[in-house]
Amino acid sequence: xxxxxxxxxxxxxxxxxxxxxxxxxxxxxxxxxxxxxxxxxxxxxxxxxxxxxxxxxxxxxxxxxxxxxxxxxxxxxxxxxxxxxxxxxxxxxxxxxxxxxxxxxxxxxxxxxxxxxxxxxxxxxxxxxxxxxxxxxxxxxxxxxxxxxxxxxxxxxxxxxxxxxxxxxxxxxxxxxxxxxxxxxxxxxxxxxxxxxxxxxxxxxxxxxxxxxxxxxxxxxxxxxxxxxxxxxxxxxxxxxxxxxxxxxxxxxxxxxxxxxxxxxxxxxxxxxxxxxxxxxxxxxxxxx
Amino acid sequence: xxxxxxxxxxxxxxxxxxxxxxxxxxxxxxxxxxxxxxxxxxxxxxxxxxxxxxxxxxxxxxxxxxxxxxxxxxxxxxxxxxxxxxxxxxxxxxxxxxxxxxxxxxxxxxxxxxxxxxxxxxxxxxxxxxxxxxxxxxxxxxxxxxxxxxxxxxxxxxxxxxxxxxxxxxxxxxxxxxxxxxxxxxxxxxxxxxxxxxxxxxxxxxxxxxxxxxxxxxxxxxxxxxxxxxxxxxxxxxxxxxxxxxxxxxxxxxxxxxxxxxxxxxxxxxxxxxxxxxxxxxxxxxxxxxxxxxxxxxxxxxxxxxxxxxxxxxxxxxxxxxxxxxxxxxxxxxxxx
Amino acid sequence: xxxxxxxxxxxxxxxxxxxxxxxxxxxxxxxxxxxxxxxxxxxxxxxxxxxxxxxxxxxxxxxxxxxxxxxxxxxxxxxxxxxxxxxxxxxxxxxxxxxxxxxxxxxxxxxxxxxxxxxxxxxxxxxxxxxxxxxxxxxxxxxxxxxxxxxxxxxxxxxxxxxxxxxxxxxxxxxxxxxxxxxxxxxxxxxxxxxxxxxxxxxxxxxxxxxxxxxxxxxxxxxxxxxxxxxxxxxxxxxxxxxxxxxxxxxxxxxxxxxxxxxxxxxxxxxxxxxxxxxxxxxxxxxxxxxxxxxxxxxxxxxxxxxxxxxxxxxxxx
Numbered sequence: 001x002x003x004x005x006x007x008x009x010x011x012x013x014x015x016x017x018x019x020x021x022x023x024x025x026x027x028x029x030x031x032x033x034x035x036x037x038x039x040x041x042x043x044x045x046x047x048x049x050x051x052x053x054x055x056x057x058x059x060x061x062x063x064x065x066x067x068x069x070x071x072x073x074x075x076x077x078x079x080x081x082x083x084x085x086x087x088x089x090x091x092x093x094x095x096x097x098x099x100x101x102x103x104x105x106x107x108x109x110x111x112x113x114x115x116x117x118x119x120x121x122x123x124x125x126x127x128x129x130x131x132x133x134x135x136x137x138x139x140x141x142x143x144x145x146x147x148x149x150x151x152x153x154x155x156x157x158x159x160x161x162x163x164x165x166x167x168x169x170x171x172x173x174x175x176x177x178x179x180x181x182x183x184x185x186x187x188x189x190x191x192x193x194x195x196x197x198x199x200x201x202x203x204x205x206x207x208x209x210x211x212x213x214x215x216x217x218x219x220x221x222x223x224x225x226x227x228x229x230x231x232x233x234x235x236x237x238x239x240x241x242x243x244x245x246x247x248x249x250x251x252x253x254x255x256x257x258x259x260x261x262x263x264x265x266x267x268x269x270x271x272x273x274x275x276x277x278x279x280x281x282x283x284x285x286x287x288x289x
Numbered sequence: 290x291x292x293x294x295x296x297x298x299x300x301x302x303x304x305x306x307x308x309x310x311x312x313x314x315x316x317x318x319x320x321x322x323x324x325x326x327x328x329x330x331x332x333x334x335x336x337x338x339x340x341x342x343x344x345x346x347x348x349x350x351x352x353x354x355x356x357x358x359x360x361x362x363x364x365x366x367x368x369x370x371x372x373x374x375x376x377x378x379x380x381x382x383x384x385x386x387x388x389x390x391x392x393x394x395x396x397x398x399x400x401x402x403x404x405x406x407x408x409x410x411x412x413x414x415x416x417x418x419x420x421x422x423x424x425x426x427x428x429x430x431x432x433x434x435x436x437x438x439x440x441x442x443x444x445x446x447x448x449x450x451x452x453x454x455x456x457x458x459x460x461x462x463x464x465x466x467x468x469x470x471x472x473x474x475x476x477x478x479x480x481x482x483x484x485x486x487x488x489x490x491x492x493x494x495x496x497x498x499x500x501x502x503x504x505x506x507x508x509x510x511x512x513x514x515x516x517x518x519x520x521x522x523x524x525x526x527x528x529x530x531x532x533x534x535x536x537x538x539x540x541x542x543x544x545x546x547x548x549x550x551x552x553x554x555x556x557x558x559x560x561x562x563x564x565x566x567x568x569x570x571x572x573x574x575x576x577x578x579x580x581x582x583x584x585x586x587x588x589x590x591x592x593x594x595x596x597x598x599x600x601x602x603x604x605x606x607x608x609x610x611x612x613x614x615x616x617x618x619x620x621x622x623x624x625x626x
Numbered sequence: 627x628x629x630x631x632x633x634x635x636x637x638x639x640x641x642x643x644x645x646x647x648x649x650x651x652x653x654x655x656x657x658x659x660x661x662x663x664x665x666x667x668x669x670x671x672x673x674x675x676x677x678x679x680x681x682x683x684x685x686x687x688x689x690x691x692x693x694x695x696x697x698x699x700x701x702x703x704x705x706x707x708x709x710x711x712x713x714x715x716x717x718x719x720x721x722x723x724x725x726x727x728x729x730x731x732x733x734x735x736x737x738x739x740x741x742x743x744x745x746x747x748x749x750x751x752x753x754x755x756x757x758x759x760x761x762x763x764x765x766x767x768x769x770x771x772x773x774x775x776x777x778x779x780x781x782x783x784x785x786x787x788x789x790x791x792x793x794x795x796x797x798x799x800x801x802x803x804x805x806x807x808x809x810x811x812x813x814x815x816x817x818x819x820x821x822x823x824x825x826x827x828x829x830x831x832x833x834x835x836x837x838x839x840x841x842x843x844x845x846x847x848x849x850x851x852x853x854x855x856x857x858x859x860x861x862x863x864x865x866x867x868x869x870x871x872x873x874x875x876x877x878x879x880x881x882x883x884x885x886x887x888x889x890x891x892x893x894x895x896x897x898x899x900x901x902x903x904x905x906x907x908x909x910x911x912x913x914x915x916x917x918x919x920x921x922x923x924x925x926x927x928x929x930x931x932x933x934x935x936x937x938x939x940x941x942x943x944x
Contacts, residue, residue, distance in 0.1 A: 180724035183684055188738040188788065189711035198737075202728045285772040286727055336807035337778075449896050450670075479669035480834065481893045484878035488892060506808055509837075509880025536884045550812035551882055552841030557860060561841065563812030567777055 018282040025278020031271035039087045046081030053077070053236045061254045071256040073247065075236075079256065082238035083264050089239045090268065093154050093223045094216040100158025102212060105165025110196050112166065113173030124170065127163040135160035136225055143231045153232045157222045161215055168211050172204035206280045213276030217269035240265050297365070298468050298500035299325045299348065304362035306343050306352055313572035317343040319524035320362065322598075323502075325468070325517075330494070330501040332515035334508065334547070338568045340524040341504045345470045348502070349387060350379050367467060385415040388461040392473040394453035398445040404431070404456045405441025408463055415464045430459040434489060451482035455489065462493055469494070472504045487514060508547065512536065517604075520544050523569050523579040530605035540607040542584045542620060578610060586611065588618045631796060631828050632658040632681070637690035639673075639680045646902040650676040652852040654690075655927070658845075660795075663822070663829040665843030665860070667836055667875070669897055673852040674832045675719075678798040681830070682714055683707060694796065712742060712792035719801035721781035725773040731784055732769045735759065738791040758787040762817060779810035786817065796828045803838065815842060836879050840864055848872050851900040851908040854927055857935040868936045871909045907938070915940060 019025055038045065046052065056076035064071045070079035112123040130138065142156035176182065177200055185199045224241015226232035233239040240261045247257030301323040308315040318340040325331045335341050346352045347359055350371065364371040366386065374382065391397045399407055408427035412418060418426070428438035434455040445453060454474065461469060474490070475483040491514060494501055503515055511518055511532075518535040520528040520543065528541040539545050549562035566583040569575055575582050581591040591610055599612040611618040639651040651673040658664050666674045680687045683699060692699040699710060718724035725734055735755045745751040756766055762783040773781050782802060789797055799818065803811040815838065821827060833839050839846055840860055847857040848871065856869040867873045874891040895912045907913070910920040919939055927937040 180718050180720055181726045183679075184716070184718055184724045184785070184788070185726075185737070187682060187684060187711065187716045188741060188792070189708045190737070190741055191708075194741065199726055203726070284728075286774045336809060451896055479897070480836070480878045481669065481874060482896065483880075484890055485892055487880075488890070507880060508808075508882035512882050512884060513880050532884055536882070547808055548882065550809045552815070552837045554837045554840055554864070554879065554881060557840050557864075559841075561812040561816055563816060564809040565813070567779065567810070568807070 014285075015279075015282045019278055022278040022281065024274045025282070028271040028274025028276075028278065031267060032275060035087055035091065035268060035271070038084050039091050042085045042088055045084050046078065048085060051078050051081040052085050052238055055236075061250065061257075063254070064256060070260040071254070073243070073257055074250060074254075077236075079243070079260050082243060083240065083260055086238040086240045086243060086261070087264070087268075089150065089233055089237070090220050090223070090241075090265070093150070093157065094219045094268075096154040097157035097161065097219045097222075098212055098216050100155060101161030101165050101215065102208070104158075105162040106169045106201075106208070108162070109166035109169030110173050110201065113170035114177055114192065114196050114200065116174075120170075123166065127166045130160070130163040131167075136222060139222060139226060140229070140231060143226060148231045148234070150233060153223055153226055156226070157219050160222075161219070164215070165208075165211065168207050169204060172207050173200055176200050176203045202283075205283050209276050209280045209283075213269075213272045216272050217265070220265055220268070296326060297324045298327050298367060299323065299502070300365040301344075301348070302363045302365075304344065304347060304364065305360045306340070306347055307358055307360050308356045309358065310356050310572075315571045316574055317357075317524055317571060318347070319574075321519075321521070321524070321526045323519060323526070325500045325502060328498045328500055329516045330503055330514055332503045332505060332511040332518045333521060334505060334511055334518060335521035336506060336568060338523075338571060339521040340571075341521055342472055344521075345389065345472055345502065345504055348468075348470060349383055349389060350374075351383075381415065384411055384466070385464040386466055387468045387470065388464070388466040389470040389472065390454075390457055390461050390474045392476050394450055394457055394477060397457055398453060400445055403442050403444055404448070408441075408456070408460050411460055412463055426463065427459075430463045431456070433493070434459045451478055451486060454478060454482075454486055458486070458490060458493070462497065462499070465497060466499060468500050468502065470502045470504070473506070474503075475510065476505075476507075490514070508551065520547070523574055524571065525579060525608065526606075527580065527609070528607045530601075534602070534605035538601075538605070540601060540605070540612065541609050542586055542611075543580050546583075578608075586618060586620050588616075590616050591618060629660045630657050631660040631695060632830075633691075633693040634658075634681060635691045635693075637677065637680055637692060638688045639676050639685055640688045643901060649852045649900040649903055651680055651687075652900070652903075654849075654854055656847060656854070656857060658828060658830070660828055661822070661826055662844045663831050663842060665839035665846040666830060666832045666849060667834065667839050667846060668849035669834060669875075671851070671897055671899055672849040673900075674849050675800050677849070678716065678800050678830055678832050682711070682716055682798060684716070712738070713794050714796045714798075715789035715792070715794040716798040716800060717782075717785050717789050717802045719804055721778050721785055721805060722773065724785055725781060727772065727774055730770050730772055731759075731764070731776075734773070734784055735787045735791060738788060742792060744792075754791075755787075758791055761790065761821070762787045777810075778806050779813060782806065782814055783817070786814075786821070790821070790825070793825070794827070796830075798830045798832065800832045801834070802831075804833065804835065811838075818842075836876060848875065851897065851903070853908055853937060854935070855909065855937050857927070859933055862934050866934075868930060868934070868941045869909075869938050870913050870915055 059072050059076035060074050062068060062072045068078050068080065070083065073079055108123050112120040138160040139156040142159060143152050146152040182195060182199050185195045221241060223232050223239065224245055227239050227242035228245040233242055243261040244258055247261065250257050301321060303320045303322060304318055305320050306318040308317055321344065323331065333341050333344065343352060348364055352359060398404070405424055405427045408430055409420065409423035412423040412426055428441050431441055432438050436452060436455055448456065475486050478486060487510065505511060515532060517531055518529070519526045520541065522543050528535065528544050535544065539548060546564035550564060552561060553559045564583050569579060577592045577594050578596050581587045584591065594610060596608045596610045597613060598606050598608050600606055601612065610616040611620045635655050637651055637654045641648040641650055654677055656664065666677060668674045676685060679685045681692050687700055690700065694710065694714060702710065732752065732755045735758055736751050739745060739751050739754055745754060756769065759766060759769065764780060764783050764787065768776065768780070773784065802818065803814050806814060822829060831839060831842050843860050845858065846860050846863045848855050848869065850871050856863065856872045863872065864876065867876050874893045877891045893912050900908065905924050906921040907925050910916040913920065917940070923939065925937045925939050927935050930936050930941060
């Protein structure tokens with residue numbers, strides 16, 4: 001015990017070690033790695049031109065079979081291939097849009113919470129205005145204004161998520177900023193920025209991580225809604241949400257049209273949540289046993 | 290034997306309490322003997338982790354189980370074996386025969402009930418009395434601790450820290466308990482308020498003839514309110530005696546260290562002689578005498594042999610090998626180091 | 627020839643609260659010589675901690691001047707303040723709350739070194755951290771532990787090491803031992819005394835524990851509701867307390883000795899908070915000697931005899 005303490009160990013190594021002990025988090029991580037590999041090697045697994053976009057009416061609405069593992073959709077395209085290729089869009093949208101909300105919202109919230117007073121009031125009232133508009137409507141407006149493309153969709157979803165992050169980070173910062181170690185950091189001459197990013201933010205990670213895992217899920221679903229009304233991913237490109245909503249009309253006769261894209265979304269979100277919970281615990285040295 | 294039992298309000302023999310945690314077994318209390326004569330005050334002195342509060346909770350049978358467990362010993366309250374009571378009987382004893390004052394007055398009161406109602410609730414739990422009568426009695430009790438009766442309809446947040454502690458004292462004494470356990474009752478209070486509260490507790494105790502177990506780390510308070518003193522270290526009583534025994538003929542090296550750690554208010558030039566080292570880890574207590582790693586008189590034998598209790602006089606007991614014959618351990622001087 | 631390190635003049639710190647203006651520190655004036663210790667005592671809410679923080683500008687003072695080595699701290703730019711902060715340090719009361727739970731011991735102690743870019747590389751900084759740990763009596767093997775793994779005494783040593791990292795001349799000790807056990811408290815007090823002797827430090831020692839302050843300080847300043855009521859050398863204050871509040875405070879200390887059941891002065895009532903205080907002595911409502919005049923006129927801090935300041939209209943009379 002005593003000897004172990006004397007060993008040099010870096011913070012990142014230690015977090016990884018603690019994370020590795022958490023079986024559920026490792027399961028989540030494994031699923032995510034599989035998904036990422038699918039996205040990266042999608043072209044190897046299924047050819048885009050022949051399997052994903054080429055229509056084959058003769059083969060439409062076939063159930064799962066040895067040839068088409070997940071069956072075919074209303075245009076006779078292989079659903080398995082479309083899901084594999086769809087993972088590219090979904091993962092990228094989730095990642096980028098959440099990063100946009102996290103960085104912008106997080107900074108705004110941190111400044112609002114740390115400085116308080118007028119700065120807080122101005123930032124948070126603007127956020128309230130954003131919150132008053134339903135986020136899908138906001139995203140639609142932004143995409144309509146910027147033109148429909150995948151980049152704009154990600155940006156739009158990211159922007160509509162900013163107020164949530166601002167609120168959460170502000171609340172977390174306010175609960176931490178009055179603690180003595182923050183004051184002690186000022187006493188040794190740290191600037192406000194150093195204090196916020198080195199002392200306060202690391203102690204606000206728990207609610208932020210939970211929010212991230214949840215909002216990746218909602219970002220994927222928002223992309224689906226935008227795609228559905230024609231503002232997001234354009235047919236015939238595959239996207240999980242679009243596939244899900246496209247399959248609704250065949251829910252009675254061909255359940256696999258919605259089942260498999262739905263499962264893909266559920267599994268991704270589950271994996272993110274498992275990993276997020278594990279990460280939150282691993283980042284907190286106090287929970288170490 | 291029967292006479293003896295009645296002489297003591299509380300008699301603890303060989304009490305052992307352990308907590309089973311993931312880190313191992315925490316040996317919080319390791320075979321202590323305590324007794325309080327009727328109407329007397331015993332001071333239980335020790336530092337954080339010595340097992341003082343666990344001892345107090347054992348008397349109320351409130352040690353959280355799990356992970357805590359009373360693994361041995363007996364507690365006799367007014368001649369009756371406490372461990373023989375059912376949980377139902379225990380409930381009637383708590384608050385009426387034994388009551389406890391906790392350290393933090395800020396968190397021991399229910400913030401959404403008026404103080405009058407809170408005291409009345411205690412009365413109604415233990416006496417057959419209607420709501421109105423209970424409230425009247427609560428008011429009278431508040432007057433007794435120096436709070437105007439008409440403030441009984443106010444909520445705890447409307448009182449200051451010292452006032453809250455008075456309310457808690459009123460609550461603890463309202464059913465005329467035979468034994469009052471006070472766990473660091475004034476630690477959270479300012480000096481002048483502490484003086485007021487101690488004064489009040491003394492007066493009320495004398496009036497009702499209540500026995501008291503005073504848990505504290507402040508030897509100054511002990512000198513003012515206690516009759517007997519037990520010094521506790523790592524779950525054991527290392528020295529027990531009357532005030533004079535402990536203060537005038539200090540015998541155990543730990544007690545000596547405690548006195549040496551206190552700044553002398555009359556002689557500011559005097560150097561502090563702190564006890565080196567730290568409280569031992571209760572999951573891994575040192576072998577032999579648990580104090581040996583911090584003791585300046587430590588000899589080899591102290592590391593292996595557990596000291597027995599030596600009787601220095603009728604009232605003065607000490608658990609140190611230096612007082613046992615043939616151990617070769619001597620105190621005095623500056624020790625070995 | 628006195629060598630004044632710190633000269634505080636008419637320092638005031640008011641807080642706006644929903645109930646009115648809280649006069650947390652009201653017109654505090656004192657000087658402190660190099661290498662000496664000033665003890666500031668008083669009960670909760672008397673403004674002693676706020677005084678310490680206002681001197682370091684952790685709370686921006688409302689008005690008044692703080693001269694540190696002849697330079698007015700309240701008027702310097704943020705940039706200069708950053709430099710001054712390396713000379714003026716603080717040790718906090720709660721050794722748990724004042725250490726970031728997410729950082730290891732070496733990161734906490736190394737933080738000021740990193741901020742001021744004292745060392746070119748990590749290795750040098752790490753060596754410096756180890757030197758500091760040795761200075762305050764922390765064993766080297768604790769270098770990568772987290773604060774929550776350590777007990778209060780060791781955590782307080784980390785706080786002291788961090789304060790010492792930039793070789794300050796002046797340290798505000800805000801109740802540094804109040805949260806510690808008696809035997810650990812004595813260890814830390816001895817350490818602080820030793821460091822003062824070895825490094826020539828000047829302290830402001832804020833505490834509510836009078837026996838500790840007597841042991842530790844050269845001079846003592848007693849505060850009540852934001853005002854200084856008495857200021858004298860430790861010997862004088864303990865031998866001839868002049869202000870009624872100081873007398874009551876001294877008599878209230880429980881002394882760990884037998885046969886000295888001295889007469890206690892039991893104060894009536896409780897401390898209120900100094901929100902929009904009326905003129906007059908703030909202690910008057912609890913003072914047993916209070917006369918009508920005390921409720922009308924605010925007593926000034928006067929030098930009764932050389933080096934002994936008292937703020938009481940009738941200080942000579944009882």
